[in-house]
Amino acid sequence: TQLLEQSPQFLSIQEGENLTVYCNSSSVFSSLQWYRQEPGEGPVLLVTVVTGGEVKKLKRLTFQFGDARKDSSLHITAAQPGDTGLYLCAGVWLQNSGGSNYKLTFGKGTLLTVNP
Amino acid sequence: NAGVMQNPRHLVRRRGQEARLRCSPMKGHSHVYWYRQLPEEGLKFMVYLQKENIIDESGMPKERFSAEFPKEGPSILRIQQVVRGDSAAYFCASSPRADPLLSPGNTIYFGEGSWLTVV
Numbered sequence: 001t002q003l004l005e006q007s008p009q010f011l012s013i014q015e016g017e018n019l020t021v022y023c024n025s026s027s028v029f030s031s032l033q034w035y036r037q038e039p040g041e042g043p044v045l046l047v048t049v050v051t052g053g054e055v056k057k058l059k060r061l062t063f064q065f066g067d068a069r070k071d072s073s074l075h076i077t078a079a080q081p082g083d084t085g086l087y088l089c090a091g092v093w094l095q096n097s098g099g100s101n102y103k104l105t106f107g108k109g110t111l112l113t114v115n116p
Numbered sequence: 117n118a119g120v121m122q123n124p125r126h127l128v129r130r131r132g133q134e135a136r137l138r139c140s141p142m143k144g145h146s147h148v149y150w151y152r153q154l155p156e157e158g159l160k161f162m163v164y165l166q167k168e169n170i171i172d173e174s175g176m177p178k179e180r181f182s183a184e185f186p187k188e189g190p191s192i193l194r195i196q197q198v199v200r201g202d203s204a205a206y207f208c209a210s211s212p213r214a215d216p217l218l219s220p221g222n223t224i225y226f227g228e229g230s231w232l233t234v235v
Binding site: 004033035040041042043044045048088090103104105106107108109 | 120149151156157158159160161164172175207209223224225226227228229231
């Protein structure tokens, strides 16, 4: 069973601060995704990373996929109250050799609160 | 383009009743996934369906839970004889292809969820 560990579980910071959250696994994933979920809503995809060592930027968010494709990090620069939410990482691995069956394994998430 | 539509958004059932959750995928999507989110837990995969076929139901509880995606109409997640432990948010997602997650340009899209409360 593939498991994703996210840390920290909770994070409360002041507006303008930087932060990093982590996603770790003992398994190698085909790809990894980061989502943001707000209360009462479904998860919204932020980014997909596929290649080991890959770095992607989305405005103030920087995502990195580990070289071995077992871990990932999300760094937010100059956090704003609008960044508040639950950040979820989710990994994908190939289910069948036929390559037609994929499912996401989610971590429990990091609940981020950015105070004004 | 309408997103993934789920209804009802909120559902209250007494123990022993049945719960039916519906999911209309995005237009053009023929692959549907159901996930469950328990309080303080991550989303857990339940089932993956294509039109008229169950592809992977490895995450479905053995009893009381069933899912379908008929040729016409929405996908249905059915929970019979609900118990309090079934209280959770149930999310549906859809994708246009079977291998949606291998490249950045492909993805699955989640609905806003159906919150089931069993009293």
